[in-house]
Amino acid sequence: MQNQTTPNASIKCSVSNCAHHCEQSQHCCLSTIQVGTHEKNPTMCQCTDCESFKMR
Template identity: 40%
Template structure:
């Protein structure tokens, strides 16, 4: 499966994860904040996530 060298990902539960390496197969992803003001990495999420 082709992957995007610019998007590292280790979420193997995602449909878009490259099976052979820790990369995403999407051309781009959508990152969103999950709180009113993002101050830490925990305040953000990959909105492009799709469960397998």
Template identity: 45%
Template sequence: MDQKSCNTSIKCSVSSCAFHNGPYNCCSLESIKVGCCDSTPTKCEGTECASFELAK
């Protein structure tokens, strides 16, 4: 089992992401990209983590 780093500045609860560090609920990436689900988001639901990658 490879040990993932933990970027404590990026909180994450998406356990199905390849970059999720479960024991610490953080992201193992150095930075993430936030994207939009529609052209003019007005709520949280209108955004997404564009760095998401489905875990194997």
């Protein structure tokens, strides 16, 4: 289990609904994340997803 109070300064994130979000500093608390896409041919940032998201 990750320490929820240790922000990863290399991963900024504003998704406060995620269980891995460090609310105090607006960073992710994971050491690495997986980014993917739900599109066949992604053309803009809205096509990409954080696949490490976990509902709080």
